[in-house]
Amino acid sequence: MAEQIPRTFNRRSVLKSSLALVAGGLAGASARKAEAEPAIKNVNLNSSPSKLQITDMRYAVIVKPGPSPCVLIRIDTNQGVYGLGEVRDVANYQYAMVLKSRIVGENPLNVDALFEKIAQFGGISRQAGGVCAVEMALWDIAGKVYNCPVYQMLGGKWRDKIRIYADTTESDDPKEYARRAKERKAMGLTWMKMDLGIEMLKDQPGMVMAPSDMSKWEMRNQPHPFTAIEVTDKGIARMSEYVDAVRGAIGYDMPLSMDHLGHVGVKSAIRLCRAFEKYNLEWMEDLIPWYYTDLWKEITSSTTTPTITGEDIYEITDFEKLCQTHAVDKIHPDLATSGGILRTHKIGDMAFRYGVPMAMHFAGTPVSCMANVHCAAATRNFLALENHSLDVPFWQNLVNGIEKPIVNKGYITVPDTPGLGVTLNDEECKKHLKPGTGYFEPTPMWDEKQSFDDYIFS
Numbered sequence: 001m002a003e004q005i006p007r008t009f010n011r012r013s014v015l016k017s018s019l020a021l022v023a024g025g026l027a028g029a030s031a032r033k034a035e036a037e038p039a040i041k042n043v044n045l046n047s048s049p050s051k052l053q054i055t056d057m058r059y060a061v062i063v064k065p066g067p068s069p070c071v072l073i074r075i076d077t078n079q080g081v082y083g084l085g086e087v088r089d090v091a092n093y094q095y096a097m098v099l100k101s102r103i104v105g106e107n108p109l110n111v112d113a114l115f116e117k118i119a120q121f122g123g124i125s126r127q128a129g130g131v132c133a134v135e136m137a138l139w140d141i142a143g144k145v146y147n148c149p150v151y152q153m154l155g156g157k158w159r160d161k162i163r164i165y166a167d168t169t170e171s172d173d174p175k176e177y178a179r180r181a182k183e184r185k186a187m188g189l190t191w192m193k194m195d196l197g198i199e200m201l202k203d204q205p206g207m208v209m210a211p212s213d214m215s216k217w218e219m220r221n222q223p224h225p226f227t228a229i230e231v232t233d234k235g236i237a238r239m240s241e242y243v244d245a246v247r248g249a250i251g252y253d254m255p256l257s258m259d260h261l262g263h264v265g266v267k268s269a270i271r272l273c274r275a276f277e278k279y280n281l282e283w284m285e286d287l288i289p290w291y292y293t294d295l296w297k298e299i300t301s302s303t304t305t306p307t308i309t310g311e312d313i314y315e316i317t318d319f320e321k322l323c324q325t326h327a328v329d330k331i332h333p334d335l336a337t338s339g340g341i342l343r344t345h346k347i348g349d350m351a352f353r354y355g356v357p358m359a360m361h362f363a364g365t366p367v368s369c370m371a372n373v374h375c376a377a378a379t380r381n382f383l384a385l386e387n388h389s390l391d392v393p394f395w396q397n398l399v400n401g402i403e404k405p406i407v408n409k410g411y412i413t414v415p416d417t418p419g420l421g422v423t424l425n426d427e428e429c430k431k432h433l434k435p436g437t438g439y440f441e442p443t444p445m446w447d448e449k450q451s452f453d454d455y456i457f458s
């Protein structure tokens, strides 16, 4: 990788860079090779935007507690400027690397056009991990070239800090549940989410009705309406004890969301939503797959408990269907699946028109986290951003360049540095590599394009 020059987003640093260039002391060979374009003001003179080209893409696989592994990618250019991106958590590096042969030689600043070119290789859930990682890295490059934070290129900020909501782990004991929730509140968080699923009731008689010979595949892979699983009155009462305990611990002033109910039938989902109404939940999440719009509408109109979905949806169309019909009360894209920074911002704007707020699902490293932070800063109807790593001390050490602690009293400050605003802490990242994998090793095996996919319609 060519040498990278630390920069900050202010006039003085731009001036300094220019002076250093004049003095001939800056950045070594790569900077000298690049021709400056003096007509464009405030452009980082280490790059020549119209002559910028992608030269390489490499990856590193990070393992961490919680959703993992997480694949970081680095896109290099002919002018020493590079961009960082991240594949959706628990998706393979191949999702990104198959795109290398499609983007090398292209100008990385044409973010939208390049995304259109590779969008065909994205799909629902983890399938979009690669195209979204590339999109993040392209914005990072664009920001570094134009000396501009990503949120500014999306139209500027609605807020200076981003509200975080914390996922909180399950326990069989309602008291332990309550204790963990209280601990989260003490960290300064202003929004909580608890996982609460029928899985926890499985060894308790009379709580969940299900065929006794159900396979793991049926439990996990059959969409909810086809599992024949229903929750009994006793089961609903037991689940209410957990919610009651958490509400008792954190009070009613703070938003409390709920996730991971399990694959129960639509009527059971409605009964649970109704039973939890008195606990004033902020939302119940992913009760059924997002594509059953009519069934979502049925659930949502049967209860005052708000509903939400979206972490596995790719691109705007299905989000718009849900918003237009008000089949859910809120949406919850994962930027590493929904189409990257710009597309997720547009999804937010679309939802705003229908009066639908947007929370954001996220479970990766600080690289993808910062992509979310810039998008959230620039999107008016944003609510809160998820974080799965509050109990992972090294999580925030994976990067440098931003305010630490990254999550401070429930918020992340939006950085004003160019691009995503982070550099990798190589030493720390290397400590958490997936065993047997390298750190941004050369990837010549991904150089050759072996399929005719430049035209996707005739």
Ligand SMILES: [Mg+2]
Binding pocket: 259, 260, 285, 286, 311, 361
């Ligand atoms: Mg979820």
